[in-house]
Amino acid sequence: MKELGFTSLAENSLWGVGDRDFVVEFMMWASLTMTHISRMAEDLIIYSTAEFGFITLSDAYSTGSSMMPQKKNPDSLELLRGKSGRIFGNVCLVTSTSDSGSDISLNKMAGFLMTLKGLPSTYNKDLQEDKEPLFDSVDNVSASLKIAEGVIATLEVCPSNDIIICDLLSAQVHGEKMRQALTMDVLATDLADYLVRKGVSSLFVSVVQLLTHIPSLQIPFRETHHISGRAVALAESRQCQLNDLTLEDYKQLSDKFTEDVQSVFDFEASVERRQSIGGPSRVMIDRQVSVLRKLVQ
């Protein structure tokens, strides 16, 4: 038993011949794994479009369009997304009919759970239907994982803050795209946080303080959130960025704004302020990396 790699014996012979849970279990795992691969593929497809332009797939994992030579299609990622549907079908698809018979594989392997459902105990000849869907799931999930690794290992990231080192002819365009995507309005939350630190006060709060004799306290985020929202609206109406508004503009929204408001408009600093677990600051990325490294050791 141990030499064969099993952890225990079959204590019941009827169960031993009739059990196919291990087949279903593997195909379920393959389905869940492919769900993750498929969602990741979708993210990367979007980021690789000309509209986003954040990443470029290596030529080995993409093809030119058959019609439009300017296009570079993310075939590998689309196939990964497509394979996921096939693997779900192996385990739980009810039925699949196709007049044209174009997708023979799916027609032949219509959901192994549907074969198991309603079978009497122990062995029945129906169980031989486990082979095709299981072999198909094994082949496709193994291939998909290897392809996903190749795609990720070779894709190029077009960074926003390293435009100069990018290739001038191709990647710089992407770099500019990424830089454009980082608009100042993404820092609106930081603007609200800034006011929280400044201890902004409103008329309502002032009246409450007057009535209750509570000394001035830091004001909750929901309050500064509204002020920040008005700043965004003002910038929008003038078709400018948040950092283009003058100090006078800001002072009209709240008297707590001072010259140092410009310090808010710094993307790197914004990221570094996210220091709690799960955040994107460098120290928290390092934490995630070390957790994941341990997992695959």
Next chain:
Amino acid sequence: MRLWLLDEVKDAEDSLKSLISVMVERADKEKDYLMPGYTHLQVCALPPCEFIRTDTICSEVNLFDGHIFCYLTHSPSATILNVYNSSPLVSPCCLWAAEHWQEIPSLLIVNS
């Protein structure tokens, strides 16, 4: 078929570990690159904090490869534990499954 699948599970596990390793190393190497964060496929301009899924993107600006790759890596890494759990299930013991099936969801939650 159990023996055959036992070998194949080990192969799939190796492939998954290898994929995760590549992603983690890229995340570490390229953690300084910035990109916008997205929810609902939109840049999170002035997001109400309570609506941001904590497992997605917690800030409006991300270190691209660092945060996004770590996020992308966390998803499949949850399933790696499931591979470990699949291996004993290949073993011909219904008792094992009866004793341990309840642990699988909790193991996944811990790591997802």
